[in-house]
Amino acid sequence: MMRDFSISSRWVRVWQRNFSVYRHTWKISFLPPLLEPLFYLAAFGIGLSSLVNSFSYRGQEIAYLPFIAPALLAITIMYNAFFETSYASFVRMYYQKTFDAMLATPLTIEEVITGEIVWAATKAGIAALLMQSVISLWGLVHYPEGLLLLPLAALGGLAFAAIGMVFTALVPNIETFNLPIFLFITPMFLFSGTFFPLQNLPTWAQWLAQIFPLTHLTILIRACALGRPELSLLWSLAYLMAFFLLTYPLALRGMRKRLIK
Amino acid sequence: MPSIIAVKNLRKTFGTFTAVDGISFTVQKAECFGLLGPNGAGKTSTIRMLYGYSPASDGELYLFDQLINNDWRTVKNRIGVCQQEDNLDPDLSIRDNLLTYARYFNLSKSGARQITDRLLKFFALENRAKTNIRELSGGMKRRLVLARSLINQPDLLILDEPTTGLDPQSRHQVWERLEELKNAGLTILLTTHYMEEASRLCDRLVIMNQGRILVEGRPQELIQHYVGREVIEISPPSPKLLSYLKNHGLRFENLGQRLVIHNQADAGLFTLLTELFGDLRCTLRPATLEDVFLHLTGRELRE
Numbered sequence: 098m099m100r101d102f103s104i105s106s107r108w109v110r111v112w113q114r115n116f117s118v119y120r121h122t123w124k125i126s127f128l129p130p131l132l133e134p135l136f137y138l139a140a141f142g143i144g145l146s147s148l149v150n151s152f153s154y155r156g157q158e159i160a161y162l163p164f165i166a167p168a169l170l171a172i173t174i175m176y177n178a179f180f181e182t183s184y185a186s187f188v189r190m191y192y193q194k195t196f197d198a199m200l201a202t203p204l205t206i207e208e209v210i211t212g213e214i215v216w217a218a219t220k221a222g223i224a225a226l227l228m229q230s231v232i233s234l235w236g237l238v239h240y241p242e243g244l245l246l247l248p249l250a251a252l253g254g255l256a257f258a259a260i261g262m263v264f265t266a267l268v269p270n271i272e273t274f275n276l277p278i279f280l281f282i283t284p285m286f287l288f289s290g291t292f293f294p295l296q297n298l299p300t301w302a303q304w305l306a307q308i309f310p311l312t313h314l315t316i317l318i319r320a321c322a323l324g325r326p327e328l329s330l331l332w333s334l335a336y337l338m339a340f341f342l343l344t345y346p347l348a349l350r351g352m353r354k355r356l357i358k
Numbered sequence: 359m360p361s362i363i364a365v366k367n368l369r370k371t372f373g374t375f376t377a378v379d380g381i382s383f384t385v386q387k388a389e390c391f392g393l394l395g396p397n398g399a400g401k402t403s404t405i406r407m408l409y410g411y412s413p414a415s416d417g418e419l420y421l422f423d424q425l426i427n428n429d430w431r432t433v434k435n436r437i438g439v440c441q442q443e444d445n446l447d448p449d450l451s452i453r454d455n456l457l458t459y460a461r462y463f464n465l466s467k468s469g470a471r472q473i474t475d476r477l478l479k480f481f482a483l484e485n486r487a488k489t490n491i492r493e494l495s496g497g498m499k500r501r502l503v504l505a506r507s508l509i510n511q512p513d514l515l516i517l518d519e520p521t522t523g524l525d526p527q528s529r530h531q532v533w534e535r536l537e538e539l540k541n542a543g544l545t546i547l548l549t550t551h552y553m554e555e556a557s558r559l560c561d562r563l564v565i566m567n568q569g570r571i572l573v574e575g576r577p578q579e580l581i582q583h584y585v586g587r588e589v590i591e592i593s594p595p596s597p598k599l600l601s602y603l604k605n606h607g608l609r610f611e612n613l614g615q616r617l618v619i620h621n622q623a624d625a626g627l628f629t630l631l632t633e634l635f636g637d638l639r640c641t642l643r644p645a646t647l648e649d650v651f652l653h654l655t656g657r658e659l660r661e
């Protein structure tokens with residue numbers, strides 16, 4: 098399938114374009130990932146923790162704060178990557194005609210889209226790194242396993258960026274993004290074992306949650322942050338990779354279909 | 359003589375709709391070639407096939423004497439494009455717009471800086487280099503788009519309505535720049551709705567309508583052939599005048615409020631008409647490309 102696509106390393110140019118724009122606005126871009134965990138830690142750590150006793154997660158006792166802190170990281174990765182290739186890419190494609198301008202240069206559509214997706218993953222990675230440094234101050238990340246969080250953020254970022262781009266190829270207008278957000282992102286946010294363990298759900302819902310890439314990203318990040326590696330994590334890793342390898346060509350194909358008339 | 363562009367029976371269809379219906383033309387080196395036509399004639403569709411944005415539905419396309427199939431990458435390095443819609447990068451300053459665009463062509467950092475400075479100067483933008491795109495006037499934006507299209511020092515410059523929406527001053531400024539480029543040997547393909555622009559810049563041009571080429575030629579020759587040297591305009595034409603023209607077998611175009619006479623065989627016709635019907639209604643002016651355009655493509659509105 099990939100043989101039909103025309104990709105060289107020139108996609109880096111598109112990544113660079115987004116990176117230079119980001120550099121100009123870094124002060125604003127840096128704030129949410131730094132402040133957000135503080136809000137959550139305050140709300141859950143002070144407000145909610147007293148209501149929630151420690152409980153058993155994968156056979157070990159865990160308090161509520163160490164349970165949700167890694168989930169916040171996974172959610173940040175999802176939101177950053179998905180919003181970048183959905184709303185932000187749509188604005189560049191549809192309103193700013195940035196892709197049209199790029200296509201008058203030696204860049205191919207596949208390179209433009211690849212640059213966008215990798216950029217979105219990068220942005221998610223930066224946000225995750227910032228957030229990780231904050232929650233590490235609270236001792237909520239176990240090291241050296243915590244060093245694996247960055248590559249995981251990159252993988253998760255790629256997966257959510259690619260699916261975001263698939264929707265960008267499909268939506269007729271920017272308002273339509275409400276639909277995948279309402280039907281896909283929000284349920285994932287709530288039911289991926291993020292705020293409560295999946296075992297609390299009925300069995301059928303536990304199975305359904307296995308479809309969500311956020312379920313797997315949360316499992317992986319939580320295992321690293323808690324310093325509890327196990328073999329079954331490989332399944333989640335494989336799932337995320339497969340998810341990306343499926344959605345990435347779909348995004349390329351969809352965008353070619355949308356833009357090249 | 360090597361040709362820069364040669365298209366043969368080029369077609370573009372969107373579903374069942376044919377936007378470009380088998381057109382053929384060639385553009386020689388250092389020539390400015392015009393693509394004229396009313397809204398929806400298929401100019402932009404044609405141009406998009408020429409720079410590899412959209413695949414041709416049928417026909418052959420040669421660029422720089424090479425048949426183009428799918429091998430766009432090297433060819434695109436030699437083409438500069440100014441698209442019809444403004445698509446400057448609003449997230450970047452003037453200077454960064456050029457530098458970023460230079461990267462898409464894999465230009466080296468120092469090379470990109472050099473040419474960026476030169477282009478900013480050439481288009482009188484050097485004092486605004488740090489300005490955000492959103493603060494620019496239409497004229498400055500257009501000049502920047504033009505500068506951007508030259509960033510790769512192209513051998514072929516493709517311009518889709520480069521002066522639409524500009525005031526006369528800006529338009530003249532752009533024309534002067536384009537003339538300089540042309541004199542320096544750059545090959546230019548131009549579409550425009552300003553007939554004055556086409557007459558002034560184009561060595562040769564085609565007039566398209568509904569995806570087909572109606573005529574091809576040099577502006578002056580087309581004017582001479584289809585309209586003659588001068589045009590008589592009468593407004594509003596009286597019934598008396600109409601019947602006089604009909605009785606004497608003179609050909610004219612009646613537009614209701616206005617009547618125009620092309621190709622007068624008799625140089626004395628204007629004097630005769632003013633004497634007969636009063637000079638207030640009757641004017642004599644040089645024929646223009648606009649007369650040819652309207653004559654060939656009709657006067658009804660498109661789209």
Ligand SMILES: Nc1ncnc2c1ncn2[C@@H]1O[C@H](COP(=O)(O)OP(=O)(O)OP(=O)(O)O)[C@@H](O)[C@H]1O
Nearest residue numbers: 358372375377395396397398399400401402403404
């Ligand atoms: N992607 C598309 N899908 C369907 N129809 C299209 C598409 N692009 C252009 N057309 C149609 O093809 C015809 C030619 O369009 P084109 O843009 O080439 O005209 P144009 O000569 O550039 O007009 P203008 O002077 O208004 O820019 C129009 O009727 C237009 O509606």
Ligand SMILES: [Mg+2]
Nearest residue numbers: 401402403442
């Ligand atoms: Mg057009």
